Amino acid sequence: MARAPGNEGLDRVLATVVNVEDSSYRRIGARMLILENGSWMGGISGGCLEGDALLQAKKVMLSGKPQVVTYDTRQRDSYQIGVGLGCEGRIDVLLQKLDAADPVLDRLEVCLRLREAGTLLTPIRSALPHDDRIARSFFASEEPDHPLLAVLAEDLRRVAATRRSEVVVASLEDRGLEVLLEYVRPNLRVVVCGDNYDVYPLLAICAELGWELTLVGKKRKLRKEGLEAVGRILEPAELPLLEPDPYTAVLAMSHDYEADKRVLQYCLTHQPGYFGLLGPRKRFQRLIDELNLSEAQVDRVHNPVGLHLGAATPEEIAVAIVAEMVKHFRGGDGRSLKLKQGAIHRRGAE
Secondary structure, three states: OOOOOOOOOOOEEEEEEEEEEEOOOOOOOOEEEEEOOOOEEEOOOOOOOHHHHHHHHHHHHHHOOOEEEEEEOOOOOOOOOOOOOOOOEEEEEEEEEEOOOOOHHHHHHHHHHHOOOEEEEEEEEEOOOOOOOOOOOEEOOOOOOOHHHHHOHHHHHHHHHHOOOEEEEEEEOOEEEEEEEEEEOOOOEEEEEOOOOOHHHHHHHHHHOOOEEEEEOOHHHOOOOOOOOOOEEEOHHHHHHOOOOOOEEEEEOOOOHHHHHHHHHHHHHHOOOEEEEOOOHHHHHHHHHHHOOOHHHHHOEEOOOOOOOOOOOHHHHHHHHHHHHHHHHHOOOOOOHHHOOOOOOOOOOO
16 A cells, blocks of 8 residues: 655554455455545445544544454444445454554565565454554564464465465464454556557556556557556567566557567466457467467467457457456456355455
């Protein structure tokens, strides 16, 4: 979560969703940073709980003590925050005052900067009153000798394998602890290879989602409007500078056969987390034959790129492409939620 410019020196409270039962708009790991001047960024719900979270944050700023606030929208009590909002779920939110001794934001930023996933441990409740371990977050990789790691070794392996956050109970020394094991992954990086007018709607949607953007295209063809959120612009010859990782999506949409072939060859070697190729199947088949691609290599290519939404305009096509990327990285199946049986989200997981 980015720092708010011009707000240095203000007291800050970080609100984090640490547990969810039944339905909720946001899942474990959703965060809201609240400043003492009343400004805030992020969110823990669809807007229905943020107002009360601001009030609770003021109490935490004054006391300096972390607090877990429970919002149970299943209750029919008219005094219960969230009644009538329709979520029908229970959400636990940890509020912690941040100071120089609590570098949780710095740790999260390091995870994003290094492009490495990790498991963040946060004790959220204790059997002992005023336990100084509460709300002190740390990555498992940072403190290999921390006593909690040995106690939670099996749980940590499970979270790493499933990539699903969860709350577990541990017995440590003379206390029982409830600990959030949060699987934290880097922000999605999207590389758009193309310089025609249809890249701009795609860039705009990706920017709205907060994804990191790189554009590969001929700079002389690009217009300045619509590129404000693009972090890096490369010429096609600079493609080797990309260094994609499992949290990178690359889209080849230059409408130029040779240019797309170069991007395809690069991605088959460097294997980003997602590779989408704009264009019809017969065009891709030509590439398959020309490059003698194996079945495994073909399977890694999303072509035609995007979900089947009936998209016709560049803006609608951009929506279809972004929807497929969300599906790919979040593990959905792309069906209409109306047809899905059971809960929308897996319980306890983002």
